[in-house]
Amino acid sequence: MDTGVFPIQTWGDFEQQFWLHFFPANAEADAINALEGTSYHQGNQTVDDYLDSFQALVSNAGYMDLWTLVVKFRRGLRLGIQNQIATMPYGRPADTNPDTWYRAARRIDQAHLANEAFQSVSRSAPSASLKTVSAQPPPLSAARLPLALLPPVTLKPPPTALSMGVPMDVDATRKARSLPL
Numbered sequence: 001m002d003t004g005v006f007p008i009q010t011w012g013d014f015e016q017q018f019w020l021h022f023f024p025a026n027a028e029a030d031a032i033n034a035l036e037g038t039s040y041h042q043g044n045q046t047v048d049d050y051l052d053s054f055q056a057l058v059s060n061a062g063y064m065d066l067w068t069l070v071v072k073f074r075r076g077l078r079l080g081i082q083n084q085i086a087t088m089p090y091g092r093p094a095d096t097n098p099d100t101w102y103r104a105a106r107r108i109d110q111a112h113l114a115n116e117a118f119q120s121v122s123r124s125a126p127s128a129s130l131k132t133v134s135a136q137p138p139p140l141s142a143a144r145l146p147l148a149l150l151p152p153v154t155l156k157p158p159p160t161a162l163s164m165g166v167p168m169d170v171d172a173t174r175k176a177r178s179l180p181l
Contacts, residue, residue, distance in 0.1 A: 027060045028060055028061060028062060030060070031056075031057045031058070031059075031060035031061035032061045034057055035057055035058065035061055035063070035072055038076075040053065040054060040057055040076055041075075041076040041077075042076055042077055042078045042081075043078075046109055046113070047077075047081065047105045047106050047108075047109035047110075048106065048109075050076065050077070051073075051102055051105070051106070054072070054073055054076060058072065066096045066097065066098055067095055067096050069098040070093075070095050070096065070097070070098050070101050071095075073098060073101055073102070073105075074086070074101065077105055080112075081105055081108050081109060081112075084108050085101065085104045085105060085108065088104075
């Protein structure tokens with residue numbers, strides 16, 4: 001019901017209403033509870049979206065231990081991405097370095113997304129080999145005949161060129177004729 005009077009008269013009233021409406025009373029407890037469950041897991045989100053929400057939760061929860069951050073992040077990752085990072089033959093991120101886990105997960109997710117985009121374009125593009133077949137096959141031309149059906153070809157050696165000699169030999173022969181004996 002609009003009384004025509006603005007309900008917030010002072011800065012303190014505004015601050016109180018702002019906190020009441022925009023900040024949960026138990027943000028830390030809510031974040032800890034979320035991190036102890038599975039609701040924060042990546043699911044169908046990109047790693048970037050998952051990472052944004054994950055970092056907000058650990059910040060609200062006040063988690064500072066690096067090993068705990070990696071364990072929670074790793075547990076929430078999609079299984080395929082988590083497995084790829086965990087089984088890297090070399091360059092595997094340390095279990096106490098969340099930033100390297102974040103970077104590795106982003107790289108793998110971006111590679112997956114790029115590959116999915118490539119595959120979807122490849123599947124949807126018309127293929128040159130997929131043509132409709134008519135009831136009457138087109139006549140075969142020599143260019144389209146299988147090699148077994150082509151007549152045998154006899155190769156003739158190139159004609160023998162007349163030897164012109166080496167230019168220096170010709171010059172030497174002329175000099176010999178012009179010299180007195």
